[in-house]
Amino acid sequence: MNIEMIRAAAARLSGHAVRTPLLNSSFLDKIAGRHVWIKPECLQHTGSFKFRGGYSALSALDPETRAKGVIAFSSGNHAQGVALAATMHGTSAVIVMPSDAPQLKIENTRAYGAEVVLYDRATESRDEIGARLSETRGLTLVKPFDEPQVIAGQGTCGLEIAEDARAHGIKEATVIVCCGGGGLTSGIALALEADAPGLRVRPAEPAGFDDVARSLRSGKIESNPAKTGSICDAIITERPGDLTWPILKRLCGPALVVSDDEALDAMAQAFLRLKLVSEPGGAAALAAALYHSDENEGDDVIVTVSGGNVDPTMFVRALERL
Amino acid sequence: MNIEMIRAAAARLSGHAVRTPLLNSSFLDKIAGRHVWIKPECLQHTGSFKFRGGYSALSALDPETRAKGVIAFSSGNHAQGVALAATMHGTSAVIVMPSDAPQLKIENTRAYGAEVVLYDRATESRDEIGARLSETRGLTLVKPFDEPQVIAGQGTCGLEIAEDARAHGIKEATVIVCCGGGGLTSGIALALEADAPGLRVRPAEPAGFDDVARSLRSGKIESNPAKTGSICDAIITERPGDLTWPILKRLCGPALVVSDDEALDAMAQAFLRLKLVSEPGGAAALAAALYHSDENEGDDVIVTVSGGNVDPTMFVRALERL
Numbered sequence: 001m002n003i004e005m006i007r008a009a010a011a012r013l014s015g016h017a018v019r020t021p022l023l024n025s026s027f028l029d030k031i032a033g034r035h036v037w038i039k040p041e042c043l044q045h046t047g048s049f050k051f052r053g054g055y056s057a058l059s060a061l062d063p064e065t066r067a068k069g070v071i072a073f074s075s076g077n078h079a080q081g082v083a084l085a086a087t088m089h090g091t092s093a094v095i096v097m098p099s100d101a102p103q104l105k106i107e108n109t110r111a112y113g114a115e116v117v118l119y120d121r122a123t124e125s126r127d128e129i130g131a132r133l134s135e136t137r138g139l140t141l142v143k144p145f146d147e148p149q150v151i152a153g154q155g156t157c158g159l160e161i162a163e164d165a166r167a168h169g170i171k172e173a174t175v176i177v178c179c180g181g182g183g184l185t186s187g188i189a190l191a192l193e194a195d196a197p198g199l200r201v202r203p204a205e206p207a208g209f210d211d212v213a214r215s216l217r218s219g220k221i222e223s224n225p226a227k228t229g230s231i232c233d234a235i236i237t238e239r240p241g242d243l244t245w246p247i248l249k250r251l252c253g254p255a256l257v258v259s260d261d262e263a264l265d266a267m268a269q270a271f272l273r274l275k276l277v278s279e280p281g282g283a284a285a286l287a288a289a290l291y292h293s294d295e296n297e298g299d300d301v302i303v304t305v306s307g308g309n310v311d312p313t314m315f316v317r318a319l320e321r322l
Numbered sequence: 323m324n325i326e327m328i329r330a331a332a333a334r335l336s337g338h339a340v341r342t343p344l345l346n347s348s349f350l351d352k353i354a355g356r357h358v359w360i361k362p363e364c365l366q367h368t369g370s371f372k373f374r375g376g377y378s379a380l381s382a383l384d385p386e387t388r389a390k391g392v393i394a395f396s397s398g399n400h401a402q403g404v405a406l407a408a409t410m411h412g413t414s415a416v417i418v419m420p421s422d423a424p425q426l427k428i429e430n431t432r433a434y435g436a437e438v439v440l441y442d443r444a445t446e447s448r449d450e451i452g453a454r455l456s457e458t459r460g461l462t463l464v465k466p467f468d469e470p471q472v473i474a475g476q477g478t479c480g481l482e483i484a485e486d487a488r489a490h491g492i493k494e495a496t497v498i499v500c501c502g503g504g505g506l507t508s509g510i511a512l513a514l515e516a517d518a519p520g521l522r523v524r525p526a527e528p529a530g531f532d533d534v535a536r537s538l539r540s541g542k543i544e545s546n547p548a549k550t551g552s553i554c555d556a557i558i559t560e561r562p563g564d565l566t567w568p569i570l571k572r573l574c575g576p577a578l579v580v581s582d583d584e585a586l587d588a589m590a591q592a593f594l595r596l597k598l599v600s601e602p603g604g605a606a607a608l609a610a611a612l613y614h615s616d617e618n619e620g621d622d623v624i625v626t627v628s629g630g631n632v633d634p635t636m637f638v639r640a641l642e643r644l
Contacts, residue, residue: 015489018343023365026406027433042597043345043362084348111349167337271637275364275630277597308597312641315593319634 001148001243003194006155006187009056013156016088017052018044020157022164022302025273028286033293035300037170038286039161040276042308046112048234048282049157049184049306050081050144056153057142058085066091071139073126075101076234077307078144083114094139096130104311145183146241154184158191161302165196172198173300176256176285179203179212180235182244184306189251199302203248203255204285206232206263211239212248213255221245231260231314234281234307256288256295263287267318270305277315282307323470323565325516328477328509331378335478338410339374340366342479344486344624347595353612357622359490360608361483362598364630368434370556370604371479371506371628372403372466378475379464380407388413393461395448397423398556399629400466405436416461418452426633467505468563476506480513483624487518494520495622498578498607501525501534502557504566506628511573521624525570525577526607528554528585533561534570535577543567553582553636556603556629578610578617585609589640592627599637604629 023038041049058066069092072082079095086093095109099118110116119129134141143150161175175192177185182203189201203212209230214222223239230236240248258266263280266287270276278286285303289296345360363371380388391414394404401417408415417431421440432438441451455461465472483497497514499507504525511523525534531552536544545561552558562570580588585602588609592598600608607625611618 018345021340021343021365023340025367040365040597043343045347047597271599271634275362275369275599277593277599312593312644316638316641319638322634 001151001190001247003190005148005152006159006191009149009152010156010159012059013052013055013153016055017156019160020044022161022168023274027273028269028290031269031290032301034296034298036289037300037302038274039157039302039304040274041157041304041306042276042278042282046077046080046084047307047309048077048081049154049304050077051084052156053150053153053183054078054081054085054142055088057147057149058089060149061140065140068138068140069093070142071096071130071134072142072144073130074144076105077309079105079109079114080112082142083109083112087113094133096126102311105309145181146243148243151183151187151243155187155191157184157304158188159195161188162192162195162199165199165302170300172298173302174253174296174298175199175201175302176204176288177201177304178235178282178284178306179205179255181237182212182240182248184304185252186244186247189247193251200253201251202253204288205255205257206230206235206281206284207257207259209236210255210257213257215240215245216249216252216255219249232263232281232284234279235284256292258284258287258291262291264318264321266290267315268322271319272322276305277308277310278305279307279310280314323473323512323569325512327470327474328481328513331471331474332478332481334381335374335377335475338377339478341482342366344483344490345596349595350591350612353591354623355615356618356620358611359622359624360596361479361624361626362596363479363626363628364598364600364604368399368402368406369629369631370399370403371476371626372399373406374478375472375475375505376400376403376407376464377410379469379471380411382471383462387462390460390462391415392464393418393452393456394464394466395452396466398427399631401427401431401436402434404464405431405434409435416455418448424633427631467503468565470565473505473509473565477509477513479506479626480510481517483510484514484517484521487521487624492622494620495624496575496618496620497521497523497624498526498610499523499626500557500604500606500628501527501577503559504534504562504570506626507574508566508569511569515573522575523573524575526610527577527579528552528557528603528606529579529581531558532577532579535579537562537567538571538574538577541571554585554603554606556601557606578614580606580609580613584613586640586643588612589637590644593641594644598627599630599632600627601629601632602636
């Protein structure tokens with residue numbers, strides 16, 4: 001895993017991924033007590049940064065392997081990212097999803113061209129289903145974060161942050177990244193290490209699912225006791241990945257932990273001040289910047305709004321807090 | 323009014339305005355039956371393209387005149403655009419607003435640094451109040467659309483559309499622009515005439531307030547009988563401007579007229595598929611692309627989502643239609 005892989009992924013994604021801008025609002029600056037800059041990856045294809053990793057992984061496969069199709073396990077944003085990336089490459093994707101996944105996400109994944117295989121979380125093994133499908137059909141597994149070309153794809157977001165920070169004269173800043181398994185966080189950290197060494201990444205996590213926060217404190221991989229129980233479903237993972245963890249450990253500052261209510265409040269502010277639709281997990285970094293000011297330092301903070309795939313009912317819950 | 327003024331405005335705005343991207347979604351393509359490209363000016367500072375015109379006008383004033391301050395009449399997006407542009411130039415802005423303007427817009431205008439002067443629509447004359455303030459305090463009036471430097475500022479949006487269309491290989495397309503007094507529409511039309519002659523502008527208007535549609539049909543300026551009565555308040559004006567009208571007449575194709583319900587449906591699609599917050603008037607062009615397919619032609623249509631300053635209650639009304 002190195003910066004050259006990220007630069008190569010950026011070349012492959014050029015013209016295919018959305019070059020998202022860097023936004024700001026004086027209203028948010030006032031809440032945070034410093035300049036807040038927002039990287040709106042909710043505007044990325046499929047509504048989250050995951051398209052970058054999916055497209056990077058698909059485009060890195062040799063054509064023969066790619067033609068056989070890919071497979072992914074995901075109930076959420078990774079599913080949609082891989083599905084669209086496969087369609088754009090003229091190949092097929094099988095997405096294995098729990099049968100209790102939100103209907104909208106299942107429908108969207110199908111609409112992007114994927115074959116969705118549902119399984120029962122209680123009685124079936126996702127991995128067994130996946131292994132059987134991969135073997136019989138020759139599909140290549142695209143992991144959600146612990147996969148070099150996926151991390152490289154997410155890292156392209158960091159190259160853009162470095163470029164735009166430079167254009168705005170930002171030389172030193174904290175970059176808060178919504179963190180699940182650490183694909184986006186480690187990718188951005190590697191990109192900034194090379195292109196903007198004055199910018200330091202800090203992960204943002206939901207309360208109760210702060211495996212990365214605790215891992216960074218203890219210096220070794222820690223796991224979450226629970227698997228569900230936050231509205232920030234997009235960034236709930238059991239533990240940091242084997243590939244992402246050493247990068248997080250080497251490059252990241254302490255993680256920030258936000259409550260579900262803070263995530264909802266950040267969604268409301270993103271609606272009101274940025275005109276962005278964000279999902280709870282995608283608003284975690286903004287929540288950390290806005291509502292944990294005393295845990296931050298410096299004049300500038302940059303945050304990812306990493307996804308916007310939210311059901312209307314959840315979005316209305318956020319708006320009701322205004 | 324010429325292209326060189328737009329290019330000069332672009333140079334002045336560079337680094338101060340948001341360089342908005344061009345977005346798309348296969349879901350919207352399916353609804354429209356052609357490729358739909360979205361210019362999200364709701365992401366512009368102050369939540370609408372109006373910042374471009376305000377900043378352009380302020381930056382074009384000689385420093386001595388500018389230092390005395392500016393004045394604008396507006397209950398909406400123009401007010402916020404001028405207010406922030408004045409603050410960014412270190413000068414003052416007086417915004418004359420009807421006392422029944424939405425509280426959020428009054429508060430936002432004040433928060434951007436302007437002095438808000440309220441008047442009673444029924445008993446007071448906006449123009450008299452403005453004339454008195456201008457005279458006694460030496461303020462320069464910044465008109466919302468019938469002002470060359472404002473049109474030049476809005477035209478910078480067209481330069482960006484031309485640049486991004488070229489990058490996507492789009493040589494011919496209809497560009498539907500949300501149209502009130504015609505500042506954005508005429509500015510974009512002038513920019514495209516110079517930089518992308520295969521792209522032709524068509525205005526989008528709300529039903530009942532289709533003065534530009536009727537003017538383009540009759541070949542002379544027509545007025546709206548009513549002054550209020552559509553949720554698309556941002557693009558309701560009595561008639562096209564004296565400066566904008568000749569440009570609209572020379573360069574625009576027939577206008578498209580959308581209903582309030584279509585604007586709400588377009589807002590819901592922008593939420594779901596683009597992760598954008600749009601206001602009814604800002605979603606009119608998208609509504610025309612999505613729900614008036616038979617009135618459009620060609621493989622590609624480009625639309626402005628020109629503003630996102632919407633109250634949560636109106637936004638919820640749109641979401642309820644999903």
